[in-house]
Amino acid sequence: MLNYGAPGVYRRRIGEIEVIALSDGFLDVPFDVIRDIDSRDAGRILTAEFRPSPPRVAINAFALRTGGRVALIEAGAGTSMGPTLGRLSRNLEAAGIDPARVDAVLLTHMHPDHSNGLSDEKGNALFPNAELVVHDHDVAHWLDDGRMAQATERQRVRYFQAARVQLSRYRLRLRTFQGGEVFPGVTALPIPGHTPGHTAFLIASGGETLLIWGDTVHVPELQVAHPEITMSFDSDPQAAAKMRHYLFDMAVSDRLLVGGMHLHFPGFAHLAREGTGYRLVGEPWILGQ
Numbered sequence: 001m002l003n004y005g006a007p008g009v010y011r012r013r014i015g016e017i018e019v020i021a022l023s024d025g026f027l028d029v030p031f032d033v034i035r036d037i038d039s040r041d042a043g044r045i046l047t048a049e050f051r052p053s054p055p056r057v058a059i060n061a062f063a064l065r066t067g068g069r070v071a072l073i074e075a076g077a078g079t080s081m082g083p084t085l086g087r088l089s090r091n092l093e094a095a096g097i098d099p100a101r102v103d104a105v106l107l108t109h110m111h112p113d114h115s116n117g118l119s120d121e122k123g124n125a126l127f128p129n130a131e132l133v134v135h136d137h138d139v140a141h142w143l144d145d146g147r148m149a150q151a152t153e154r155q156r157v158r159y160f161q162a163a164r165v166q167l168s169r170y171r172l173r174l175r176t177f178q179g180g181e182v183f184p185g186v187t188a189l190p191i192p193g194h195t196p197g198h199t200a201f202l203i204a205s206g207g208e209t210l211l212i213w214g215d216t217v218h219v220p221e222l223q224v225a226h227p228e229i230t231m232s233f234d235s236d237p238q239a240a241a242k243m244r245h246y247l248f249d250m251a252v253s254d255r256l257l258v259g260g261m262h263l264h265f266p267g268f269a270h271l272a273r274e275g276t277g278y279r280l281v282g283e284p285w286i287l288g289q
């Protein structure tokens, strides 16, 4: 476990709901997972943006407190993806959130950096009293033996088996959805593509709104200006790109604050249109909230 110094915890409010951004750490990802752009072009963009190349991807989760209830959106990677990740449990502690008091864990989708942190290596559920709330199509996809048989060995182990392990540990507390309100003030907005059940969550309270868009963007410097850039681990890359355009348009038209699992911590930003693409405007820290 690397020592990062200050905890990755950042609080803001959306109306009556307290939203706490929590860092799980970061991951350096190789260029070969990035599709639809030449690695040299991608490297040039990252260098021009003063970012490491190949890209360093932030992994964030968000906790919500409302009306005495606590939800966590994503569970991080746990110990499954190396020493630069797995910070979520320490950051929850720093934020004063007891995992046993988490009422629901909402997942935007089941991928190792989002769901492996649901339990420890010994098989203990780390959120012993929480419902696990996931889109129906993600659960069906990862439990589909036919699809698993067609997957590559890497996909079988890294995605299908890992998701099955977590689902088995929460099977008595699993709640699937197809849309609608999934937690007080939180509406699920399915955006299938990155995975079949990939879902954004719209958080609304007191006239304020936050769109937590999951993995709509993995590498902001590349995919915001060029939404057509996809990832090798998108289940359906074309649909993922289409949903990215759709959410970008929505964020611009409605001037929405967005929260991203892979936007640089704490992961809050607005989106503006620029040329044929878009531009991300990070929300400054310290808002007096």
Ligand SMILES: [Zn+2]
Pocket (backbone or CB within 6 Å): 111, 113, 114, 215, 261, 262
């Ligand atoms: Zn992810």
